[in-house]
Amino acid sequence: MPIYILDKTFVLETKNSHYVFSIDEQGYSHHLHFGRKCSVDDYCYYKAPFENTNHTKRDMFTEEFSFFGGTMYRECDLKVKYFDNCREADLHYDSYSVSDSTLKVVFKDKHYGLKLSLIYEIFNDFDIIKRYSKLENESKFDTEIERFYSAQFNLPDESPYKFKNTNGAWGAEFLETETTLEGGCLVFESRRGATGHNTSPYFIAHQNANEESADVFFASLLYSGSFKVVASRDVFCKTRVSLGINDFDFKYVLKSGESLESPAVIAGFTKGFGNMSREINKFSISHILPKSFSKKELPILYNSWEATNFDVNTKGQSTLAEIAASIGAELFVMDDGWFGKRNDDTKALGDWYVNREKFPNGLSQLIENVNNLGLDFGIWIEPEMVCPDSDLFRAHPEYAYHYNTRQANTIRHQLVLNLTREDVQEYVYNSIDYLLSKYNIKYIKWDMNRPFSETGAENLSCPQALWYLHTKAVYDIVDKLKEKHQSVQFETCSSGGGRCDLGALSHFDQAWTSDNTDAIDRMTIQKGYSLMRPVKTMRAWVTDTVGYNKQTSLDFRFNIAMQGSLGLGGDLTTYSKEELEICRKNIALYKEIRSIVQFGNLYRILDFDKDEILFNLYVNDEKTQAVGFIAARGTRFYRKSINLKFKGLCENKRYEFTFDNEKYEKSGAYLSSVGVAAKIIGDNYSRIIRIFAK
Ligand code: GLA
Numbered sequence: 001m002p003i004y005i006l007d008k009t010f011v012l013e014t015k016n017s018h019y020v021f022s023i024d025e026q027g028y029s030h031h032l033h034f035g036r037k038c039s040v041d042d043y044c045y046y047k048a049p050f051e052n053t054n055h056t057k058r059d060m061f062t063e064e065f066s067f068f069g070g071t072m073y074r075e076c077d078l079k080v081k082y083f084d085n086c087r088e089a090d091l092h093y094d095s096y097s098v099s100d101s102t103l104k105v106v107f108k109d110k111h112y113g114l115k116l117s118l119i120y121e122i123f124n125d126f127d128i129i130k131r132y133s134k135l136e137n138e139s140k141f142d143t144e145i146e147r148f149y150s151a152q153f154n155l156p157d158e159s160p161y162k163f164k165n166t167n168g169a170w171g172a173e174f175l176e177t178e179t180t181l182e183g184g185c186l187v188f189e190s191r192r193g194a195t196g197h198n199t200s201p202y203f204i205a206h207q208n209a210n211e212e213s214a215d216v217f218f219a220s221l222l223y224s225g226s227f228k229v230v231a232s233r234d235v236f237c238k239t240r241v242s243l244g245i246n247d248f249d250f251k252y253v254l255k256s257g258e259s260l261e262s263p264a265v266i267a268g269f270t271k272g273f274g275n276m277s278r279e280i281n282k283f284s285i286s287h288i289l290p291k292s293f294s295k296k297e298l299p300i301l302y303n304s305w306e307a308t309n310f311d312v313n314t315k316g317q318s319t320l321a322e323i324a325a326s327i328g329a330e331l332f333v334m335d336d337g338w339f340g341k342r343n344d345d346t347k348a349l350g351d352w353y354v355n356r357e358k359f360p361n362g363l364s365q366l367i368e369n370v371n372n373l374g375l376d377f378g379i380w381i382e383p384e385m386v387c388p389d390s391d392l393f394r395a396h397p398e399y400a401y402h403y404n405t406r407q408a409n410t411i412r413h414q415l416v417l418n419l420t421r422e423d424v425q426e427y428v429y430n431s432i433d434y435l436l437s438k439y440n441i442k443y444i445k446w447d448m449n450r451p452f453s454e455t456g457a458e459n460l461s462c463p464q465a466l467w468y469l470h471t472k473a474v475y476d477i478v479d480k481l482k483e484k485h486q487s488v489q490f491e492t493c494s495s496g497g498g499r500c501d502l503g504a505l506s507h508f509d510q511a512w513t514s515d516n517t518d519a520i521d522r523m524t525i526q527k528g529y530s531l532m533r534p535v536k537t538m539r540a541w542v543t544d545t546v547g548y549n550k551q552t553s554l555d556f557r558f559n560i561a562m563q564g565s566l567g568l569g570g571d572l573t574t575y576s577k578e579e580l581e582i583c584r585k586n587i588a589l590y591k592e593i594r595s596i597v598q599f600g601n602l603y604r605i606l607d608f609d610k611d612e613i614l615f616n617l618y619v620n621d622e623k624t625q626a627v628g629f630i631a632a633r634g635t636r637f638y639r640k641s642i643n644l645k646f647k648g649l650c651e652n653k654r655y656e657f658t659f660d661n662e663k664y665e666k667s668g669a670y671l672s673s674v675g676v677a678a679k680i681i682g683d684n685y686s687r688i689i690r691i692f693a694k
Contacts, residue, residue, distance in 0.1 A: 029093070056070075131265050151262075245467070448493070563618075
C-alpha cells in the first residue's frame, strides 16, 4: 500500500482509507482528510484560513501536531522551555523521507536546534496507521519539555461527535461511557502512574454509529503510564483529539544531542464498532502482541488464588493441580503467598525468595508434581512494589519513591519501588531472572496493586520525568526477561484490569481482566474489554464467585469465560463429581473452539445490558466455522421468543448446526436476515452453538 507525495501533500493509503495532510507556505502542517479513499489527485494544497485578532490562524489550524508559541491558544501537543527561558517553540517544515511503509516528516525550530519528526507507518491489509513523534536536541544547550503528546487527530465533520471511553473501578473495569462533545474539552486521563481502572488511553469518536455501520474514528495509545486524551470542539465546529503522556507533573530535560520518542498511537477509520474491534483484534495479533505467543493459542490455566489465598504449600497446591489436570487444564499458576514471610498482604513484597516454612525444599517438588501431571507451572509476582515490613525495605529504604519530609502512604501495606534507579531495575530483573533460571516456570503473572504517591526520586535531576521513566523501565525489564526466557508467557495484572491497555499488551502476552469473576458482571466487563483490546489476551476464569442475588450455574459461568482465554479459579477440592464432569465437558469443548475464539472475528450481536440477552458470535477467517454464545437470565416482558440473527457468515455458504436438539441447514443469507427462533427462558439460560459450513 503506497504513500503518495504530491508536492507537499502526503497521502497515506490503507486498505480502505486515506489519511492526508499538507504543509503550507509557512511550513505548518494541516490535516486534510481521514476517511474513505478519494482520487489521490483531488487532494489539493492547503490554503490557510483568513485571520483577524479574534480568530488567529494558528488557533484555527487543523495541525497534525501543534505546539505552544505565537497565537496558539488551544490545547497543543508540545510545550518547551529553552535554555534562555524562551517558552515558545517555532517549528517549521524542513524535509521528509519515506522508507518502505514509513513516512517521516521533519520540522525544525532553527534558532534553538530543536528537531521534531512526525513518523507514520502503514500496514498491508489493515486500516490502521501507527504514529509517533520524536524530538531531537541539536543545540548545545538543555531544552525542557513540559508537554509532549504523541499525536493530534482532526475529525472531519462539523457536527458534534460522541466519544466512547470507559469509566471503571476495581471489580468494574471497562464500563462503557459515551459523551457528546459540543464545545470545550473532554479529558480522559490517568495520573496514577499506570493506566488505572478508570479511563482508557484511547478515543472512539462517532456521530450515529452502531456495531456494524456508520463512521467510527479511533486511536489508542500504546502506553500504560499516566496518560491524557484531550478532545476539544471549537467555535468553528472543529473537533480535535490529542493523546500522549500526561503533562500533569511532567517534565523531561532533553540534553544536547539527546532524543525522546513519544509512545506510539494506532489510529483507524471503520464502519461500525464491530469492525473497529475486529480490526484492532487482528492488528494486535499481527503487529502489537509480543511475537513469541501472538500467533499461538493460549493455554487453559488454573490459578489457585481464590481457592487458597496466601495459604500455599506443596501438598495443597499439588492436590489442586491434580484435579485441574484431571479436568483438562494445561497450566497451573500459584498466586500470591509463596515468598518471604508472606502470610497475608501486610508484608514481604520485595522478598522474592521461596518461603521455607511453606516450601521447605524450595519450589522444585511442587513444580515437578505439576509437570508430572502434564501441566506447565506459573507463578505470581508483584515486582514494582515493596512492603515496609520486608527484608528488602529494611536493607534499602531508599529504593521506594519517597520524600524525607512526608509520611508515605502505605495503601495495601506497600510502597512503589523507584524503578527509575538502575540498582532497583537490576534488583527486579535479577530476582525474576533467578526464579526463571532456577525453576521450570513457564508463566509469570506480573501484578501491580497500588497507584503511585509521594513520588520523590532523589536520583533524578528532573524528577517529573519519573512517570514516563517508570513505565519505560517496566517495559524494558519485561522485554529483557522475555528475550532470555523465550518460552515464558507474561500476564499483566494490576488489581485486576488496572493496566491492560495496548501499551502493556505490546510487552505482555495477556491480561488479567478483572478480579470480579461474577459471570453476570463479566458480560459487561468483557464487552468493554473487547471494544479496543484483542480477545485472546482477555483472561476469563470460571470461579466460585457469584454476586449477591446472582447465582449462576457452572455451565453459565463456562459460557461467559470461554469467550476469552479460559481459566479456572475455584476451589476444585470442593467440587462434586458431577461438577467436575461439567468442567471436563466444557474444557474439552473449549479446546475444540479455542482457535475460533482466540483468532476469529467477534460479532457482538445482542448486548446483555441493552437486550437482556447476550449473543456473541466468533467466526473464523474463512467463514467456514463459527461459535455462538448465548446467555440470559429471567428475561422480562415476555421477550423470551426471539429470532437469533447471525452476522459475519458468508451469504452464499450453507451452514449446519444443532440448536436445542434441532438440526439446521441454512444459508448465511437466511441466517442473517431471518435467523433461528429461540426460546430464552430460565435464570441460567446458556447455549453454545457450533456452526459449520457444508
Ligand atoms: C491482586 C490481583 C489478584 C491476586 C491478588 C494477590 O488483587 O488482582 O488476582 O493476584 O492481587 O494478592
